[in-house]
Amino acid sequence: MILGALLVSLLAACTDSVDTPPPPPQFPKWQPKQPRPADRDEPAVDAALAALDFCQLIDLAVYDRRKGGNPRPVTREPKVKRDRKTCTLYRDGYEDIVDVRDVDPGHTAFRNDGAVVDLGGVKGYQVETRHEGVVSGCAITVPVSFRRAIKFELGLQSRSKDCELLRDFTTAGVAKLPRDLVYPPDGQDNERVGTCANWVSNTKGENCDPAVAAQVPTGAELILAAGAADPNVECAVFRDAVKKTFGPEFEPIATPGSCYFVEPRHRLQIEAGATANGGAPGEWHADPNKTYKDHRQTSFSGNPGVTFRSTDDREFSLYVSPLGNLDSRGHVRFRIAPERERGIDDWDRSKTVSAVDVARAHAVMELVMATHFRVAR
Template sequence: MPVSFQRAIRFELGMQSRSKDCELLRDFAATGAAKLSRDLVYPPDGQDSARLRACANWVSNSKGEDCDPAVDVQVPADAELVLAAGAADPNVECAVFRDAVKKVFGPEFEPIATPGSCYFVEPLHRLQIEAGATAHGGAPGEWLADPNGTFKDHQRTSFSGNPGVAFRSKDDREFSRYVSPLGNLDARGHVRLGISPQRERGIDDWDRSKVVSAVDVARAHAVMELAMATHFRATR
């Protein structure tokens, strides 16, 4: 029945129940749900989260973390100014990727601003995109070196003349690209894009072994290329 994820009421038939009893149980449950308080139930097509608008689609393991639907802001023209602005405001990070994600992945992906990062989320939860452009967080070359061996499939790459690195998590469930808009992999600051499949909303038997598809990897490449070509020029 359409009750919230914070509190749940379960209606159950015993093992000896007959198929016709299911209709009786459904009617009983529907009647009971109709008498519940408004703050407990939500309609079948309603929002099943207390978060506002696009933030309701954010898959996060952190409870109580701040989230706001991103607002469109101006992206500075200079690479260093972009990184500084992105470090101060995740809305700038979203603005760097907003048009590229919409064009490549589709308009159903909406940007949200969280502390220190931007995400693009969609209602079905099939895929989540994490994006950023910041002076914080180290240089792209640190992920290429990866002294702790946390990731795999490290590759040097380039986007609009800007050097970058690409790698995967060891379980193949995350794929990331980090690029230096300053023309140096060892320079502090980066532009990043990460994608990961999520448990699809409403699916109980979700395949936990699901990995990032080759199609989505290609899309991530296209998004990064478009974002870099739009907002950054190779400095060397």
């Protein structure tokens, strides 16, 4: 009995002496701190739209100017579809020229995808649809609250797919709306704060703040710990390198666990991080599930790193260990992804990472590592 107890004690001691990896660091989850803008009074907007004659928003004087001598008669036909008002301009009773409707997007997608246009002092979002490079349609959405909007769209049977034509109709139509129902070109028509409006995301922006200045500490471990606690530090690590390499139009935004650099046209989006959270760079290099391709091992200012692509070539990533070991927890990362340009719905043309942007991504990481992680470990 005594011998058995001794063996158990020895085994426990041996077990305790075995090196076990330390638990991952724990940091409080960062949350946006800037106040969210307030929406308009919903019942008041509902009442204004209920009282609106949508057919009056289709200005026949615009049609007369743009019909090109076509003598065929046109009519405006009002309807109610799923409790939403709509009106369509028909030629010869069947050829739909322009459609105007009350829409309830339920999210901010049209504000995220459309190019901002000035409709005689009124804010609108224009999307030009292309098929195999040829313009096949156009729509302009005019917000009247964070949730509601009036949409003008060229009809499916309209011979013209010209956005200039639709802008003429829309500009004349919104001129008939009360000024307190529309927004000026720089008006706050959604929940997103500042440059968060340029983030390619279908969220309402509740988890995004424009990045603020933050002090980058000295030393790799301190930087990774600070970045894990505050994405503004991650943005500060990359801010100068991104602007120098990709251009000043890229502005940083802070989200829980990541910094993004966004630009108004949405041609490219950048995600960056320097954090003690997450895995080691070697995990992405091993990639046991074969999620990525073109894995390469490299170094940046003497720091080991890996690069890889998504299987569809839509994303290029760089992960670097500032601790000198690809298997050490924590990393510095930089990811780029081309996006659909704002205002152009070219759905049949895939977006892939260009060789030029890959070279720029390498240059950013080299500059970041040389600037912030050259301290001897």
